[in-house]
Amino acid sequence: MKDGYLGVDIGSISTKGVIIDDKNNIIASSYIWTEGNPVKAVRQLINNLKKDLPSDYQIRGIGTTGSARKLIGLMLRANIVKNEITAHAVGTLTFYPNVRTILEIGGQDSKIILLRNGIITNYAMNTLCAAGTGSFLSSQAKRLGLDVNEFGKYALKSKNPVKIAARCTVFAESDLVHKAQVGYPKEDIIAGLCKSIVLNYLNNVGKGKKIESPIIFQGGVSKNEGVVKYFKEVLNEDIIVDPNSHLMGAIGIAVLARKNKVGHVYNLEMTNVKFDTKAIECHRCPNNCELLRIYRNNELVDSWGSKCGKY
Amino acid sequence: MTKVSFPLMGDYYVPAKFLLNHILKVEVIEPPFISNKTIELGSKYSPEFVCTPFKYTLGTMIESIEKGADTLIQMGGGCRYGYYANVQKEILDNLGYDVRVINLVTKGQMDIGRIYRLLKEIDPKVSKLQTVYYSFLVIKMVKYMDLIDDYIRANIGFEINDGEFLEVRNLMLNDFAKVKNYRELRRLYKDYFWRFKKIKVRKPDNCLKIGIIGELYTIMEPFSNYFLEKELAKNHIEIKRFTTAHYLLFEKAFKIKKYIKYVKKYIKYPMGADASDNVARTKYLCEHGYDGIIHIKSSFCTPEIGAMPIISKIAGEYDVPVLFFSFDANTSETGIKTRLEAFYDMLEMRREK
Amino acid sequence: MDKVGIARGLFYYYYGDIWKFFLDYLKVPYIVSPNTNKEIMMKGIKKSNDEMCLAFKTYLGHLCYLEDKCTYFLVPRIDNYGLDNQTCTNFIAAYDIVYNLFDKKVLNYNINLNKNETLKKGLVNIGMELGKSKKECLDAYKYALNKAREKKSREITINLNKLNSTKTKILLISHPYNIYDDLIGKDIIKYLEKNDVEVIFSDKFDEKITNKLGTSLAPELYFKYSKENVGAIMYAKDKIDGVIFLSAFPCGPDSLVNELVMRKIKIPYINIVLDDTASFTGTETRLESFIDMLRRVTND
Numbered sequence: 006m007k008d009g010y011l012g013v014d015i016g017s018i019s020t021k022g023v024i025i026d027d028k029n030n031i032i033a034s035s036y037i038w039t040e041g042n043p044v045k046a047v048r049q050l051i052n053n054l055k056k057d058l059p060s061d062y063q064i065r066g067i068g069t070t071g072s073a074r075k076l077i078g079l080m081l082r083a084n085i086v087k088n089e090i091t092a093h094a095v096g097t098l099t100f101y102p103n104v105r106t107i108l109e110i111g112g113q114d115s116k117i118i119l120l121r122n123g124i125i126t127n128y129a130m131n132t133l134c135a136a137g138t139g140s141f142l143s144s145q146a147k148r149l150g151l152d153v154n155e156f157g158k159y160a161l162k163s164k165n166p167v168k169i170a171a172r173c174t175v176f177a178e179s180d181l182v183h184k185a186q187v188g189y190p191k192e193d194i195i196a197g198l199c200k201s202i203v204l205n206y207l208n209n210v211g212k213g214k215k216i217e218s219p220i221i222f223q224g225g226v227s228k229n230e231g232v233v234k235y236f237k238e239v240l241n242e243d244i245i246v247d248p249n250s251h252l253m254g255a256i257g258i259a260v261l262a263r264k265n266k267v268g269h270v271y272n273l274e275m276t277n278v279k280f281d282t283k284a285i286e287c288h289r290c291p292n293n294c295e296l297l298r299i300y301r302n303n304e305l306v307d308s309w310g311s312k313c314g315k316y
Numbered sequence: 317m318t319k320v321s322f323p324l325m326g327d328y329y330v331p332a333k334f335l336l337n338h339i340l341k342v343e344v345i346e347p348p349f350i351s352n353k354t355i356e357l358g359s360k361y362s363p364e365f366v367c368t369p370f371k372y373t374l375g376t377m378i379e380s381i382e383k384g385a386d387t388l389i390q391m392g393g394g395c396r397y398g399y400y401a402n403v404q405k406e407i408l409d410n411l412g413y414d415v416r417v418i419n420l421v422t423k424g425q426m427d428i429g430r431i432y433r434l435l436k437e438i439d440p441k442v443s444k445l446q447t448v449y450y451s452f453l454v455i456k457m458v459k460y461m462d463l464i465d466d467y468i469r470a471n472i473g474f475e476i477n478d479g480e481f482l483e484v485r486n487l488m489l490n491d492f493a494k495v496k497n498y499r500e501l502r503r504l505y506k507d508y509f510w511r512f513k514k515i516k517v518r519k520p521d522n523c524l525k526i527g528i529i530g531e532l533y534t535i536m537e538p539f540s541n542y543f544l545e546k547e548l549a550k551n552h553i554e555i556k557r558f559t560t561a562h563y564l565l566f567e568k569a570f571k572i573k574k575y576i577k578y579v580k581k582y583i584k585y586p587m588g589a590d591a592s593d594n595v596a597r598t599k600y601l602c603e604h605g606y607d608g609i610i611h612i613k614s615s616f617c618t619p620e621i622g623a624m625p626i627i628s629k630i631a632g633e634y635d636v637p638v639l640f641f642s643f644d645a646n647t648s649e650t651g652i653k654t655r656l657e658a659f660y661d662m663l664e665m666r667r668e669k
Numbered sequence: 670m671d672k673v674g675i676a677r678g679l680f681y682y683y684y685g686d687i688w689k690f691f692l693d694y695l696k697v698p699y700i701v702s703p704n705t706n707k708e709i710m711m712k713g714i715k716k717s718n719d720e721m722c723l724a725f726k727t728y729l730g731h732l733c734y735l736e737d738k739c740t741y742f743l744v745p746r747i748d749n750y751g752l753d754n755q756t757c758t759n760f761i762a763a764y765d766i767v768y769n770l771f772d773k774k775v776l777n778y779n780i781n782l783n784k785n786e787t788l789k790k791g792l793v794n795i796g797m798e799l800g801k802s803k804k805e806c807l808d809a810y811k812y813a814l815n816k817a818r819e820k821k822s823r824e825i826t827i828n829l830n831k832l833n834s835t836k837t838k839i840l841l842i843s844h845p846y847n848i849y850d851d852l853i854g855k856d857i858i859k860y861l862e863k864n865d866v867e868v869i870f871s872d873k874f875d876e877k878i879t880n881k882l883g884t885s886l887a888p889e890l891y892f893k894y895s896k897e898n899v900g901a902i903m904y905a906k907d908k909i910d911g912v913i914f915l916s917a918f919p920c921g922p923d924s925l926v927n928e929l930v931m932r933k934i935k936i937p938y939i940n941i942v943l944d945d946t947a948s949f950t951g952t953e954t955r956l957e958s959f960i961d962m963l964r965r966v967t968n969d
Contacts (some may be wrong), residue, residue, distance in 0.1 A: 090658035109404065125662040127637060212719065213628060265569055291353035363928040364942070365919035395758050399925040402889050406932045423752045423891040470908075583765040585746050585779065588758030618921040621720045622762035626769045642720065 009062040010266070011054070011273075012259025013047060013081065014092065014252075015039065015073035017110025018139060018177025019225065020046040021255040022054050029099050029260060033057035043073040044080060044233065044280055055273055064271040068092075068262030070254050072113075077227050079299055079307055085265045089254050092122070094118050094125050095135055096257025097221055100247065105217040108244075110206065110226035112139040117210045119217075133211050139225040145181060145198060149191060153229075156195060163196030172216035203239050218242045223250035278302060287311065317618075318438055321345040321385035323373035324611065326536045327461070328561050330489050331454045338450040340439040345385040347376050348551045349540040354379060361407050366513050367396070367637045368614030369533035371645050372540055374404050381413050387438060392421035393532075395589045396621050453501065455566065457492055460505040462560040464488070467512055469557060473549035484511055519554075524608075524663055527601035528557040529594045529627075531613035531620045534643055535559045541643060542652050545554040551660055556606065558597050559590065581628055589619035598627045602634035609636060615644040637662060671799065673699040674739030679763065680747070682845035682872070686820055688743060690813035691792055695801050700739050702731040704851040709734050715946060716770060723853065723945055724846050725759050725761040725918035732771060741776050741799075744866035745791065746783035749886060754880070754893035757922050821873075828873035832908045836867040837963055838903050842898050842916035842927075845872040847943070854915060856949050857941070858923065860956055869909065871901040879904055887929055895926040902934060910962045913956075937963060 009032055014021040017037060021035040035053040039046045068085040069078040070092035078086035097104050098120070107118040115138055119127040131138070146153040160166075166190050169180050184194055207216075220242055226232055227250045236244050249256065281300045286293055298308045320336055322329070324347040334342045348354070350372060358375025377388050392398035401419035408415055418434050420426070435442045464485070472481045488508045495501045526548060534540050535557060548555055563571075572586055575596035582599075586592050594611070601609050609631060613620040624640065631638045639659045641652065675681060675688060685701070692699045702709070705727055713730025721729075732742060746764035749755040768775050777798055778791045789810055796806030832838065839861060841848060848854040848870055861868050879900025883890055886903055891897045902912060914931070916923035931938060939959045941952060 072654075087661070088654045088657040090654065091661040123663040124668075125658070126635075126666075128658060128662070152327065208715065209719070212715075213625075291348070291351040293352055363924050365791050366924045366928075367921075369927075388749075396921045396925050398891060399889075399922075399929070402887060403929050410932060419889065423755065424890060425752060582769055585748070585761070585765060586712050587762035587765055588748075591758070591762055598756070616720055616919045616921065616924075618722075619758040619762065622766050624718050624760060625766060629769050629894055 006063045007061055009058065010066040010067045010259045010263040011064050011068070011081075011271070012092075012257065012262060013050065013067070013069045013071075013077060013083075014089065014254035014258060015043045015047065015069065015071040015077050016089075016254075017072055019251075020050050020071075021046075021252050022050045023252050023255045023259055024054055024058055024062070025256065025259045025263070026062075027263070029256075029263075031249070031252075031256070032062065034249075034255075036238040039073075039221055043077060044282070047077050049275055051303075052305065058273075062163055064273060065268075066262035066266040067271055068094040068258035068265075075309070076282070076299065080278075080301070082271070083262070084267050085258065085262050087258055090116060090118060090125070090128050090130070092129075092257035092261065093223070093256045094120060094257065095260050096253035096255070097223070097247075098123055099250065099256060099260055100249075101219060101245070103222060104219050104221050106220045108206070108211075108216075108220060108222045108227075109224040110138060110202070110222075110232070111141045111224040114138060115210050115224070115226075117206075117214055117216075120212060127214060128213065129210050129212075142198070142202070142229070143234075144228060145178070148181075149185070149195065151195075155200070157228070157230035157232065159192050160196040160199045160229070161234060163190075163192040165193055166196035166235075169194075169201040170196045196231060196235075199229065200235045200239075201224070202232055202234040206286050207239065216240060216242070219245060221247065221250070222243045223247065223253050225251060227251070233245060244290055318342040318387050318440065319385045320389065321347050321377075321380035321383070322377045322389040324350060325346060325533065325561075326538060327489060328458065328536070330493050331457045331461070334457065334493055334495070335450055335454045339434065339442060339447045341441060342387075342439060345380055345383050346353045348379045348383065350376065350537065356393065357363070361411065363403070365616055366644060367531075368540065368645055369397070369531075369537075369614050370400055370404075372533070372537065373400065374407065377404060377408065377415075377417075378411075378413075380447075381408070381415055385415070386567045387418065389418045389420060392419055393589060395617075397589075398423065406643050453495070453498060454610045455562075456498070456501060457495070458565075459539050460501070460561075461489075461492070462562045464505075464509060464512060465560070467509070469545065469555040471512075471515075471517050471519060473552045473554060474517040474523070476499045476516045476518055480515050481512070484508065484515065492531075522667075523552060523554050524612055524660060524667070525554045525556065525606045526608050527597065527606045528610050528612065529553060529559075529597045529601075530590075530611045530641075531617045532564060532590060534612050534614050534617075536561070540614070541641075542649055544610070544612065544641075544656075547653070547656060548660075553660065556601070558593070579630075582630060587619065587622055587650075591619040591623035594623050595626050595630065596618070598630045598638075599634075602631060602636045607667065608659060609638045610641065610659070611638055612641045612643065615642050617642075671697075671740040672738070673741050674732070674735035675695060675699055675701045675743050676728055676731035676735060677702045677704065678731045678850070679724060679760070679846045680745050683890050684745065687788075687792075687813045687817040690816040691796070691809050693745075694809035694812045695799070695805060696909075697725070697801075699743075700735065705731070705853075706851065710852055710945065720919065722759065722920050723943060724844070724850070724920070725763075726945070727850060727852070728763075728846075729767075729770065732767060736743070736771060736773060741774050743776050743778065743795070744768075745778040745780065748783070748786075749777070750780070750782045750893055752783055753884075753891055754782075755891050755895055762769045785891075794926055803824065804888065811877050824873050825875055828870055831867045831869050832905055834867040836865055837911075837960065838867045838869060838909045839960075839963070840869045840871060840902060840909045840912045840951070841915060842871045842912055842925045844894055844898075844917075844923075847915055847917050848872065853917060853943055857915065857952065857956065859924075860953060861960075864957075864960055866960060869905060874901045874904060886933060887926075890926065891921045892926065895922045897931055899926065901949055902930065902936070906934070906936060909936065910966075911959065912936050913959070914938060914940040916940075916942050918942050918944040937966070 009024045011024050020039045021036050022033045033054045035050050067081050069083045074086050109116045116130045129239050133237040143153040146156050222244050227246050280304050283298045285296050287296050294311045296310045320342045333344050355379045356377035358371035362371045390401040401417050405417040468481050579596045708732040712733040713726040716729045717726040744767045747756050747760045776795045779786045792810050793806040876897050879897040882903040883896035883900035914927045
């Protein structure tokens, strides 16, 4: 039997999973929408991965990352649960050991990670609001009657991107509507939007950070050619977009799972396990904490959200 | 009888209550611990872009009034902190509460004569001698608390039996509150220090060390920094922090000149509030082998915003990472945790290389 | 030859005249950055910290503009005019912030009346640093002070005369670096004047009078500029129809002082907070309805 390691990255918009072997080769991968239900999404994800997994592999380690990492970590009994910044850095370093800057724009948040000699030296996550993230892009695509996947190609057609105030989604949206009503061509507006995302990112997350090449751009928005083009233009540097860029977090956490393996073999028969969460409000003190209780096969395994630590 | 209360900041309510109880013939209403309700109340009635401590203290005031207080004591500082008392009084008036708000610090200065006059207003029979005696006693108490906390911060991350430090600390605060005189206080302090030293810790020589700097309220009131120190201790990190009540009230005035001299390569003048202190501390932490620095402040804290570019510059020159947090009353807790986790992952990776 | 760079922001609107007269007299060449434009503001936003106030961001933008055009920066440090007249911490820290953010010599200039550092001393220091004798500097100081005072008193007279106008009168309460900045206050003034409103500026009053009047409304005010703004309201309160509070997001002193004042005065007012993303359309609607309301009241 050969060994495989499962990494799962559960974001707010999409859920990503990979299985790697001892040499960090990807044996199976899957990318699906979270649709607000991480538990359900992970069940489906595991089923997809199982189909792709050659029968001579056994899972020796599981890692989870992303915003639902703790919950899914409990559900899968993962041997490692790590934040997405570390996971992304580790994943990227596996393929690009010399990388200096990682730009990441995901569904709900964006981050920048600076590295030197293979270690993180600095990072930042967006602090102000969701302007310029994937979910904003897709909602604007819908408004303009486009599929988010063609968005980038449209942007490339434009020669004169319009200026769009993009520090905040509310302003950006009203500006966008205004520009569309005034009669600017669609591709110029789209290109302007892509450019404003780049400027907004550099002014917000990338503020005060020295961006040095090699630069790798990842996260869902990295699939948008328009944004990539304007990153290149504004930074005046080459930007690398890996074909697996959307999977980097999952790969990273799988690598970490391999490094931290505990020895036993995991069973991927997820569908049989009953996994529930229940939200209750505690009224023991004025904090009124919202407690989230987690049950596996009707047995309480953990409880989160209390400020006092009683639960 | 007058019922006095005051906004909460960390555990300093113990000496504050002690002092008021001993010098004034009043009932001291202990302020309730800060909870989500406090923040909700505070945010609801605060101006739009005021710094966060305003919201917390306003919330506490309202809760204290609901508990029966009719006289509230507020402090002031070298920035807009000095306006808190005035504006809060105005807001409380408009809400229909008939209370007196007493501002101990005006124009950034502690005027002893004025404070005495204010105390006289509350209780005309206040005795000068008692006031002086107990003030000095309380100053000592605060100093002892700060010294012990310093030791706890460096070691709590490594205790073998969870919760031991806090348990002893609670006993200590209870005993401090019942102290009668200097001698007893000193004896208690020595006893407790010894008890703390006896708590078993497993502390490796090369543990991660992090310094916490920033704006005073956010540093000293754990609720407002989302229990940052607790979170760090959970991850076995030694914590150093400089801002304590004793420092602010009694040491700062003497030390600031020395501090500015220490960082004269970067700054020439005091920069207002605690900005230059934090610039100096950054250099200190960098030169004394700390792995990382966490700078915390409430949103829109002007003096700290001014210090931030200089702090980044110094830390950059020494190649020590700095994590900046700007807390508002509704910052998402998960975001903070993710960034913190990534921070010590990063520090550990740097160590390994 | 050495050139002094003066940024058109913050301090400029308080001391610009006196600086210019002073340097003219000493025959020291200087350059003042142009009115704020989009490019300057973008540069400032890039250079600054996210949470700094809009006025400070703009100020840094002006310095960016001057960076390759002068030898020295003139950035004062203004701590206080006595304990009753302190300034915003941005004014206290500006010198050191600029010193760290730019690779440029900053002229030595400190006002801290509490420690006996006066405007005179500050200017003389600058003059001597630029290689002039002490006597020349003292003469220049006297000359500049008189000239600047004359100019100011002319402006005050014009401003106070507006109080007797028959038009709708609105007192604009703000810091001069907001009022006269092309990208912050100008549109508002233009709009008001176009709509036949007499705009009275809060900074063009005799500061000796307003400073005292300020404390009559709120005795514990200790920020000099806020105090004078409040004093202006007290001075003009019986002659004006309304007040507009204009502040730059997120101004520290204004957040509390304006709140305090708004809760105390009985005159109609609106509070406008400007951010670099705000579009003027929103502000315009608010101004329009405010003027309409004021006129309805006066016509009744």
